[in-house]
Structure formats: structure tokens, C-alpha cells
Amino acid sequence: MNKFMENIRPFINNEVFLLMFVMGTFLLGVFIYKKTKITLLQPLLISMLIIIPFLKLTGINYQAFYQQTRILNFMLGPSVVALGYVLYEQIEQIHGNVTSILTAVFVGSLVGIFSVVLIGRIMGADHILIASLAPKSVTTPIAISLSEKSGGVPALTAAFVVICGIFGGLVGPIILRSIGIKSKIAKGLAMGSSAHALGTARAMEMGAVEGAISGLAIGIMGIMTALLIPFAERLF
């Protein structure tokens, strides 16, 4: 078995195969998600759950996988920039809602940070862990620099940001439905401020308004969190 893996590895540890594999598993995820309509079966999650065991089995380490597929990771930046266009298309929606949007995201950021500190304290987490967890709701580049400044571990924060995004993207639509939120702005705002670009990816599925507002929320949440963490830091 090991010998066999050694022999086929050159054929699978390359850009063409791994990118095809990512697209293929994601496509399968989309297919399963559409067939079953089970929220938990997100294409991203399905793709990850196939790829991780596959890499373990074939002995391809994560660094190699990341190198071969880094074009996808790179595309995260341009896709956030492109949200500027989506926002422009939906601009009439924001009209008259600036105060409420800023208030909602500010309080949301406050609640997000302090609940982490509180839960962390109750469960006996140390300063490093709390500092790494606190910026979990914002987009990775902001989260990493905030974590570093407040004494956290950036690598851990990067992982928490992804977990938070997957979780928020997964449960967000369910929560919004169960508490009976009707406003498209409220939905988009909640998705983007709790689960950054992953929440936005899900908000885009709900509709263009939700998606655009969610993209806007990523930026506002990032700024609010960056302003609040220095004050919250002494509680970590």
C-alpha cells in the first residue's frame, strides 16, 4: 500500500490534479447540497471532509497542498474587492439606514468580543487563548494583526477565523429564520459581521441585497473590532 502511494504521489501532488480535485469535491458538495437541501452539508465542508483524509492517506502534507492550490486562496482578495461592485448595485438599499447599520454592527462587535472573554474566563482559558479567540469574527488579515497586538497566536487566530466562518455560515440562515428576521439588510449585516467572507458567501445565496450588505459588514465589523479590542484587552 505504502509503496503504491509512493509511486502515484507524483501524479497527484501537482497543481493540475489538486486544483481539479478541489473543484471536483466542491462540485460534488454543491450536488449533494442541492439534492438533500440539508444546511449542514455545505459544499465547503464536504470538500474539506474529502480532501483532508485524502491528503492524510496519500501523504501529501498541507504545505504542499497549499502551494499547489494557492491561486484559490489568492482569489479571496479580489472577491472581497469585487463586493464593492455588488454594494454599488444595491446602494439604494442602504439609503436612510446608515445609523442603524453602524449601531447594529458596533453592538454586535461588543457582544462578540465580550462573550468570548466571558466564556473563556469561565472555562479557564489563558490570556493567549482568549487573545487569539477575540477577533474571530473579522476577516483574516485584520484578525491576525489584532491577535498579534493583543498577545495572541496569529496561526491559532487564522484557524479560529475559519472555524467561526464555517459555523456562522452554517447556522446563520437557520437562526435568522427561527427568530423571524424579515429585513434583507438585517440578514446581510448579521451574516457579514458574524462570519466575514464565509458568511457573505452564504448571504450571496440568499440574494444580492443580503450579499452586498454582508460585504459591507465585513469592513465595518473589522474596523469596529479593531477599535474595541485595545479596550477589551485588559480583561483577557
Place this chain on the structure above:
Amino acid sequence: MIKGSFYILLFYFLGEMVSLLIQGFIPGSVIGMILLFLCLFFKIINPENVRVVATVITKNMAVFFVPAGVGLMVYVELFSKSIATIIAAIAISTVLTIITVSLIQESFERHHTKKEPDHE
């Protein structure tokens, strides 16, 4: 297609430059998003230039997260000791954020429409 890609990358680049100036306080992609929005809003660039590319890449954002998501396999051992705390903190805090933000925005809107029924 090429025009659209050029504009998106141009704004990403400009965003990165501004981000460098403010020492990374806000990431370049977020600044790029705001700059692109402002240039469209003030009619500095024609929306048709970016429409196709922007629509395609924003409709399929989730696939770009696969490499980062797979990266969790590296960290599993690192935080296996505190896994309960991490899951509790992330889950509860995320749910609270979603509820707070959506309820505040929704109540603002309701209040607004109640006070000015013939608004818009």
C-alpha cells in the same frame, strides 16, 4: 473579462498601498472594496467594466476558502487540549452576534416605517 480583471486587481493594488500606509490596520482587500465602490458611485469608472467579473467571483466565493479550510488539519493537534473552550466560545459568541446585529437592524427598520408610514 480582461478589462474587468484589470480593474479589480487595480483596486486591490490601490487598497494594498493604502493598507501599507496605515500599517495594515485595515486589510487591502477591504480598502479596495471601498475604493471600487466610491469610484463607481462618483461615476469615475463605468460599472459595465467590472460587472461580469465581479458578479462571477462574488457568486462563487465559498470555493476560495477550501485551501484555508483544509488548513485546519494542521491545527487540530495544537488546540486539541482546549477544544471545549474554543468550540463553546466560538459557537455561543457567533450566535449572540448574529442575534444582536439582526435584531437591532430589524427593530430600527420597523420603528422607521411605523413613524413615517408613507416614507418611500
